[in-house]
Amino acid sequence: MTTKKLTRREALKNMALGAAGSLFLGSLPWKAFGNKSAERSKVVLIRDKNLLDGSGNINKGVLQDMLDTAVPTLTGDSDAGSAWEKIIKPDDVVGIKSNHWSRLRTPVALEQLIKERVMGAGVGDDNIGIADKGILNNSIFTNSTALINSRPMRTHDWAGVGSLIKNYILFHPRPSDYHPDTCADLAEVWKKPMVKGKTRLNILVMITPLFHGVGPHHFNEKYTWKYNGLIVGFDPVAVDATGLRIIQARRREFFGEERPISPSPHHIELADTRHNLGNADPANIELVKMGWKEGILI
Amino acid sequence: MKQLSIFIFLSLLIAIEAYPMNKDPILMNKLPGSSASLSVQSEKVYETAEELYDYIDGGAELYLNYGFRKLARRIYRFEEENEIKAEIFEMNAPKNAYGVFSYSKDTANTEIGQGAQYLGGSLIFWQGRYFVSIFTREETNKSKEEVLRMGREISEAIGTRGELPAVFNVMPERSLVKGSTFFFHHHAWQNKFRYISNDNIFNIDEHVNALLNQYGNPQKRYYLLLVEYPDRKQVRKAYKKSRKKFSKTLRRKRVGQDEDGLWMGCDTKDRLLMFVIDAPSKEEATYLLDQTGENYTQIK
Numbered sequence: 001m002t003t004k005k006l007t008r009r010e011a012l013k014n015m016a017l018g019a020a021g022s023l024f025l026g027s028l029p030w031k032a033f034g035n036k037s038a039e040r041s042k043v044v045l046i047r048d049k050n051l052l053d054g055s056g057n058i059n060k061g062v063l064q065d066m067l068d069t070a071v072p073t074l075t076g077d078s079d080a081g082s083a084w085e086k087i088i089k090p091d092d093v094v095g096i097k098s099n100h101w102s103r104l105r106t107p108v109a110l111e112q113l114i115k116e117r118v119m120g121a122g123v124g125d126d127n128i129g130i131a132d133k134g135i136l137n138n139s140i141f142t143n144s145t146a147l148i149n150s151r152p153m154r155t156h157d158w159a160g161v162g163s164l165i166k167n168y169i170l171f172h173p174r175p176s177d178y179h180p181d182t183c184a185d186l187a188e189v190w191k192k193p194m195v196k197g198k199t200r201l202n203i204l205v206m207i208t209p210l211f212h213g214v215g216p217h218h219f220n221e222k223y224t225w226k227y228n229g230l231i232v233g234f235d236p237v238a239v240d241a242t243g244l245r246i247i248q249a250r251r252r253e254f255f256g257e258e259r260p261i262s263p264s265p266h267h268i269e270l271a272d273t274r275h276n277l278g279n280a281d282p283a284n285i286e287l288v289k290m291g292w293k294e295g296i297l298i
Numbered sequence: 299m300k301q302l303s304i305f306i307f308l309s310l311l312i313a314i315e316a317y318p319m320n321k322d323p324i325l326m327n328k329l330p331g332s333s334a335s336l337s338v339q340s341e342k343v344y345e346t347a348e349e350l351y352d353y354i355d356g357g358a359e360l361y362l363n364y365g366f367r368k369l370a371r372r373i374y375r376f377e378e379e380n381e382i383k384a385e386i387f388e389m390n391a392p393k394n395a396y397g398v399f400s401y402s403k404d405t406a407n408t409e410i411g412q413g414a415q416y417l418g419g420s421l422i423f424w425q426g427r428y429f430v431s432i433f434t435r436e437e438t439n440k441s442k443e444e445v446l447r448m449g450r451e452i453s454e455a456i457g458t459r460g461e462l463p464a465v466f467n468v469m470p471e472r473s474l475v476k477g478s479t480f481f482f483h484h485h486a487w488q489n490k491f492r493y494i495s496n497d498n499i500f501n502i503d504e505h506v507n508a509l510l511n512q513y514g515n516p517q518k519r520y521y522l523l524l525v526e527y528p529d530r531k532q533v534r535k536a537y538k539k540s541r542k543k544f545s546k547t548l549r550r551k552r553v554g555q556d557e558d559g560l561w562m563g564c565d566t567k568d569r570l571l572m573f574v575i576d577a578p579s580k581e582e583a584t585y586l587l588d589q590t591g592e593n594y595t596q597i598k
Contacts, residue, residue: 101355157357158486176351179359182486214402215420216385216431218357222418257516260493263486 040286041238041279046070047229047292051207060109067113070232073288081120087200088146090122095144099151099167100132103219104210106150114148135170147195149236150203153243154210157218159183160265161247163240164202171195182263187275204231204243211250225250228292237271237278238285242298244268249297325370328455329384330448336374336382344369363484364397365390376444381435384448392427392460393507397481399424406477410449412459421449426460465526465570468593469511470586478512492521492575499543500525500571501536514578522586523573530569537566540573553583567591568598
């Protein structure tokens with residue numbers, strides 16, 4: 001596992017960010033709640049070329065190293081334990097909003113790692129839930145005080161891409177209410193009482209992203225590639241916008257010409273410009289790149 | 299006697315539960331049954347939007363927008379370990395079956411139905427008002443052969459071919475990328491080949507026929523967008539709006555140049571709105587508008 005060595009300036013900056021975070025709610029940076037601030041949003045992209053074995057299976061040890069490097073880098077801590085203690089309090093009830101699309105789901109190994117880290121922050125097993133569908137009838141989610149949002153990025157027939165922002169659509173009893181104008185206003189879901197202010201961490205899975213879709217189920221392995229990455233951040237819009245840039249770059253590389261994602265994934269930009277959920281403009285995103293650089297595309 | 303009746307009733311109930319009766323056996327019967335190489339493992343017909351939402355997690359809107367009527371699906375076991383899934387979508391018109399195909403395909407590389415693509419274990423084709431997808435979990439030479447054989451069998455079972463509206467024949471063929479015509483009637487898809495706008499600047503809805511065509515080569519692509527409206531009043535409104543919104547250049551000119559030196563053009567003919575985008579020369583932009591207009595006049 002290759003990790004980035006912090007310069008003195010970066011270390012001081014991270015410490016300052018960490019200290020600023022500790023002033024709020026005891027330890028939590030306020031942007032963790034998914035609200036747009038005037039500041040730039042920090043996003044950590046981490047990759048490891050050894051994440052997948054020859055058969056495409058995830059090496060859990062490598063995944064753990066990636067998560068345990070990315071999260072403290074985000075919070076400005078020196079170790080994963082301290083970072084998670086800033087993110088989660090022992091008395092939190094934590095819903096890990098996963099995505100179980102059968103063709104490209106949030107890896108079980110990642111779900112379990114997140115759960116282990118939440119437990120490491122002092123939360124009991126019975127106060128942690130992992131779910132995708134059925135969250136409106138899941139007592140952990142209905143009583144949650146904290147949410148962790150994780151899903152793979154993929155192209156999507158109606159929203160342009162399946163994003164972290166879109167991953168919350170099931171917090172509404174009629175998801176199709178958000179379908180007009182190709183899901184332009186998905187960020188509205190984040191204002192619902194069951195969600196608002198609860199999201200502590202967003203993890204976009206970029207291990208084998210889907211950059212193009214064919215057929216009724218919009219999936220063909222031919223249009224995935226081994227990117228071996230995770231993108232971690234407090235601001236879901238900034239994380240999604242970063243993932244989207246990688247997907248678009250991969251499409252240019254693969255097709256050899258500009259091929260816009262259709263329909264347009266404009267819900268990400270509108271989450272910034274219309275709903276103030278976070279920052280989509282790369283100029284307002286501080287992107288920290290760690291680990292494997294070959295084919296990084298961004 | 300009473301006990302026998304109850305026994306028969308319960309047996310029927312169990313049988314129905316284990317193997318539900320198809321709501322539409324006619325559609326299901328267009329899919330192959332079990333054979334020496336295939337064995338049907340499960341089957342189902344989907345007729346409502348809610349059922350489709352449940353089945354196609356995330357992609358149902360596409361089909362609903364193209365006039366979905368129903369879907370029949372069969373899953374087969376193929377050889378010992380492999381699986382093949384066949385789906386036949388019945389749409390409300392041939393143009394919409396073509397529309398789904400033109401949205402889904404990258405190329406038309408296979409001779410089945412009225413247009414087909416085989417790619418990485420997946421065959422899609424359209425014929426009449428049907429869109430068909432056959433997908434094998436693991437692509438091998440044998441499974442590819444079987445998928446193509448099934449496709450031909452389904453095509454025969456459908457039998458009839460569908461006729462597309464006349465406007466599908468008006469785009470000039472010179473430099474046209476063969477098979478590139480994309481049919482749609484929701485503005486979300488106007489950016490399929492090249493970003494145009496996120497707004498509905500052409501007033502595209504379910505009542506129009508919108509066709510986006512690629513021209514040129516991969517290094518120098520240009521585009522002809524045709525939108526046929528139900529009446530002349532609507533084409534006039536769309537013409538006024540789209541010229542204003544698309545580019546200042548077209549506000550006063552039929553053909554003009556953008557900041558990159560590429561040419562655009564806009565015109566109408568009867569109920570048809572024509573837009574040329576990114577043409578390499580003024581002559582080419584003018585030719586596409588003139589020739590399309592002439593072709594449209596001839597089909598009327």
